[in-house]
Amino acid sequence: MAVVKMQKLSVCASKQNRKAVLELLQRLGIMEIRTEEMDIPGLVRLDTAEQCSRFERAAENLEQAAGILGAYAPEKKKGQGLFAERTVIGRDRFASVLKEGKQYLCHAKEILAAEKEIEDCKGRIAGAEDLQLRLAPWKDLGMPLSGVQTKETCFIPGMIPGEWTKEALIRIASGTEEAPHPAEIFILREENRMTYLVCLCFRKDAEETEEALREKGFVRFAGETSGDPAEEGKRAAEEIRRMREKIADMQQQIRQYGEEDEAYRILSDAYRTRAEKYRLLGTVPQSESVFFLEGWVPADQADRLTRLLEEECGALVEPEEPEKGEIEPTLLKNNRFSENVEGILESYGLPQHGRIDPTAVMSVFYVFFFGMMLSDAAYGLLMSILCGIVLWKHRHLESGLQKMLRLFFWCGLSTAFWGFMYGSFFGDAPTVIAETFFGYTGTAPILAPIWFEPLTDPMRLLLFCMLFGVIHLFTGLALKGWEAIREGDYVGFVSDICAWFVFLIGLLLMLIPSALFSSIAGMTITLPGWLSDAAPVMAGAGAAVILLMSGRRKRNWGLRIALGLYDIYGVTSWLSDVLSYSRLLALGLATGAIASVINMMAGMVAGIFGGVLGGIVFVVIFLLGHTLNIGINLLGAYVHTNRLQYVEFFGKFYDAGGEPFRPFRTQNRYTEIKEERRS
Amino acid sequence: MSMGFVMALVGAALAASLAGMGSAWGVGVAGQAAAGVVSEDPKQFAKVLILQLLPGTQGIYGLLVAFLTLSNIGLLGGNPALDMGLETGLAILAACLPIALVGLMSGYHQGRTSAAAIGIIARKPDQFGKAMLFPAMVETYAILALLVSLLSVSFIQI
Numbered sequence: 001m002a003v004v005k006m007q008k009l010s011v012c013a014s015k016q017n018r019k020a021v022l023e024l025l026q027r028l029g030i031m032e033i034r035t036e037e038m039d040i041p042g043l044v045r046l047d048t049a050e051q052c053s054r055f056e057r058a059a060e061n062l063e064q065a066a067g068i069l070g071a072y073a074p075e076k077k078k079g080q081g082l083f084a085e086r087t088v089i090g091r092d093r094f095a096s097v098l099k100e101g102k103q104y105l106c107h108a109k110e111i112l113a114a115e116k117e118i119e120d121c122k123g124r125i126a127g128a129e130d131l132q133l134r135l136a137p138w139k140d141l142g143m144p145l146s147g148v149q150t151k152e153t154c155f156i157p158g159m160i161p162g163e164w165t166k167e168a169l170i171r172i173a174s175g176t177e178e179a180p181h182p183a184e185i186f187i188l189r190e191e192n193r194m195t196y197l198v199c200l201c202f203r204k205d206a207e208e209t210e211e212a213l214r215e216k217g218f219v220r221f222a223g224e225t226s227g228d229p230a231e232e233g234k235r236a237a238e239e240i241r242r243m244r245e246k247i248a249d250m251q252q253q254i255r256q257y258g259e260e261d262e263a264y265r266i267l268s269d270a271y272r273t274r275a276e277k278y279r280l281l282g283t284v285p286q287s288e289s290v291f292f293l294e295g296w297v298p299a300d301q302a303d304r305l306t307r308l309l310e311e312e313c314g315a316l317v318e319p320e321e322p323e324k325g326e327i328e329p330t331l332l333k334n335n336r337f338s339e340n341v342e343g344i345l346e347s348y349g350l351p352q353h354g355r356i357d358p359t360a361v362m363s364v365f366y367v368f369f370f371g372m373m374l375s376d377a378a379y380g381l382l383m384s385i386l387c388g389i390v391l392w393k394h395r396h397l398e399s400g401l402q403k404m405l406r407l408f409f410w411c412g413l414s415t416a417f418w419g420f421m422y423g424s425f426f427g428d429a430p431t432v433i434a435e436t437f438f439g440y441t442g443t444a445p446i447l448a449p450i451w452f453e454p455l456t457d458p459m460r461l462l463l464f465c466m467l468f469g470v471i472h473l474f475t476g477l478a479l480k481g482w483e484a485i486r487e488g489d490y491v492g493f494v495s496d497i498c499a500w501f502v503f504l505i506g507l508l509l510m511l512i513p514s515a516l517f518s519s520i521a522g523m524t525i526t527l528p529g530w531l532s533d534a535a536p537v538m539a540g541a542g543a544a545v546i547l548l549m550s551g552r553r554k555r556n557w558g559l560r561i562a563l564g565l566y567d568i569y570g571v572t573s574w575l576s577d578v579l580s581y582s583r584l585l586a587l588g589l590a591t592g593a594i595a596s597v598i599n600m601m602a603g604m605v606a607g608i609f610g611g612v613l614g615g616i617v618f619v620v621i622f623l624l625g626h627t628l629n630i631g632i633n634l635l636g637a638y639v640h641t642n643r644l645q646y647v648e649f650f651g652k653f654y655d656a657g658g659e660p661f662r663p664f665r666t667q668n669r670y671t672e673i674k675e676e677r678r679s
Numbered sequence: 680m681s682m683g684f685v686m687a688l689v690g691a692a693l694a695a696s697l698a699g700m701g702s703a704w705g706v707g708v709a710g711q712a713a714a715g716v717v718s719e720d721p722k723q724f725a726k727v728l729i730l731q732l733l734p735g736t737q738g739i740y741g742l743l744v745a746f747l748t749l750s751n752i753g754l755l756g757g758n759p760a761l762d763m764g765l766e767t768g769l770a771i772l773a774a775c776l777p778i779a780l781v782g783l784m785s786g787y788h789q790g791r792t793s794a795a796a797i798g799i800i801a802r803k804p805d806q807f808g809k810a811m812l813f814p815a816m817v818e819t820y821a822i823l824a825l826l827v828s829l830l831s832v833s834f835i836q837i
Binding site for chain 2: 347348455458459462522551579580589590593604635636639640643646647
């Protein structure tokens with residue numbers, strides 16, 4: 001449980017060693033380099049934007065090409081998809097790929113061009129097919145669809161819904177007796193309740209004629225075709241055939257590089273790493289012959305790094321004092337169990353330097369509360385087993401994902417623990433199965449709870465939830481106290497922490513023997529006489545200290561007392577915080593109750609069918625229902641465990657504000673290079 | 680069938696339907712926002728899906744209370760308490776009301792908060808932890824209501 005101590009170093013080296021220094025730093029990946037703030041007159045910065053973007057683009061091209069190859073050769077690669085895993089390769093493989101880099105990049109660009117061509121062809125095929133479809137009804141026309149336009153007549157091809165006779169259509173097209181506009185109609189074909197026709201009329205009447213037809217749903221043929229429909233159709237078919245051939249060609253061309261996708265990924269990593277190096281280089285201030293760097297290193301690595309830089313690159317390295325107002329980057333170090341919640345902490349915000357790292361304390365409560373909310377032995381075991389298998393099979397997962405999976409592994413165990421405590425295994429599945437299929441008629445559950453079943457005595461569990469809440473909150477307050485002591489703020493420790501403890505414990509001791517409490521708990525607790533005498537004294541003394549001391553930075557006594565009163569009023573927030581832990585009960589009950597409902601339904605339906613069919617129906621309902629229940633309650637448990645940590649627990653002592661440590665390092669997404677690190 | 684039995688059924692129906700309506704409303708509102716984000720940045724699908732689902736729990740809570748009620752009045756066990764007294768029926772109806780009403784309102788408002796939180800993901804995808812917290816705040820009240828309904832329903836003796 002610690003924020004790693006950091007040391008600021010400044011590096012100065014001759015320009016001829018620039019490459020060596022940067023590559024060493026990048027390979028080690030233990031220094032966060034900050035050069036933006038270095039304003040030394042007379043120094044210049046290189047413009048490396050062009051190289052940087054060139055390598056980035058190359059990396060992206062290679063990545064896309066590798067993706068395309070993957071799609072063409074659907075080999076079963078382990079860990080692909082959900083759990084993308086880095087491949088471990090040796091130094092020599094890496095070097096040989098890098099040597100052929102230019103050639104691989106050429107191939108990758110060819111692949112991308114071919115893929116683009118294929119997409120183009122597919123677009124043209126779609127267009128040609130559409131044209132074919134639209135031309136099909138016109139193939140007997142024997143003349144272009146644009147028709148023969150003369151000076152006086154007009155040629156209108158189109159279609160009209162329904163089945164029509166020639167006479168009927170002519171009647172419609174020719175208008176009324178008062179305003180006739182003679183027209184001739186040729187019906188070409190009728191299919192799918194559509195009539196395809198050509199209308200010939202005088203050019204001056206064209207609009208009226210078309211309008212008259214349109215009232216019956218006539219649609220003019222739209223499209224740019226000049227030739228005979230039959231000819232055009234053939235041409236489209238020819239085009240489709242040609243495009244298909246071309247696609248096959250292109251696919252062949254792509255396939256010839258089929259085995260190269262791993263090399264592309266390795267190379268894209270290497271290029272991305274180089275782009276990162278150039279990006280940094282562009283921020284490094286340099287003179288004619290030397291350049292300067294500044295940055296943060298974990299303090300225990302500072303000596304090693306200094307020695308390496310001095311010996312290998314002839315650099316001058318000096319430890320520096322941080323400037324005023326400079327925020328040190330935060331790197332956390334925790335034990336193997338606690339480090340798994342670092343991601344959860346990080347999404348709230350990292351601690352600043354000099355403040356405590358709550359990870360270790362939080363990890364215990366996190367796993368404990370998560371288990372209470374999900375609280376089903378089978379669900380927990382499933383979770384743990386699944387996470388365990390994934391972790392076992394994929395050893396080179398990205399570290400954030402790995403931590404998350406490990407966290408869920410532990411949460412699963414805790415869930416299983418609480419499941420057995422509550423006697424819940426897929427809800428009351430053991431009992432239901434025994435009753436449905438094995439004629440069990442007893443009243444006792446098959447899987448007896450170790451502790452007690454929540455639904456039989458919810459008030460008791462509610463009290464325990466609140467007890468856990470009080471412990472959680474008091475731990476938070478104690479951490480705040482510890483921080484105050486570490487900073488040497490003893491007045492603050494007594495008046496802000498101890499006073500609150502005395503006040504709250506006094507209040508609790510007054511509450512416990514009261515009638516209100518015993519009616520909720522269903523039992524009466526009698527405290528020893530001296531304790532119940534002490535309780536009001538404690539509460540009063542605590543309140544008095546808070547009243548007088550919490551506004552101690554104010555000179556004005558009126559204001560000071562007012563602030564004190566306001567702080568005492570804060571006890572209501574303690575009340576609501578403690579009540580908030582009732583979600584431990586509610587979500588725990590929800591899991592168990594929904595699970596029992598699923599079991600009940602499965603059992604009822606199975607009872608109706610009976611026999612083998614009943615068994616099958618039972619299994620189907622059981623699987624579907626419990627999958628749904630796991631999903632919903634997993635989400636709920638995750639969200640609300642986070643909430644209890646973020647709002648209730650952190651609210652008592654923690655404010656984030658640290659900046660994560662971002663060392664300058666290699667940018668490997670796909671590969672992990674196995675090498676002997678020189679130390 | 681007695682009036683009491685009808686009242687108890689009305690309670691179960693209200694719990695399932697009002698809370699379900701709240702969730703449907705909320706998940707719908709959040710889903711529109713989620714679809715917008717995914718159309719711009721498909722990589723955020725998993726995150727926005729979780730945020731969209733958050734207002735869905737009210738419906739589950741309502742369903743849960745409804746089922747407990749139904750099982751309490753014997754409807755699920757095939758032995759319904761058809762001659763239940765009016766007072767008992769009304770008591771069950773009252774017990775169902777917290778999750779029904781709070782489920783409706785909190786589902787809707789949690790959905791709107793989720794939609795806003797999905798907006799956070801669109802601009803700052805790394806702030807998922809904080810974005811998730813705002814809708815979870817609203818849910819607290821649904822959980823409290825669930826607790827009251829759950830305890831009341833399971834305490835009422837038929």
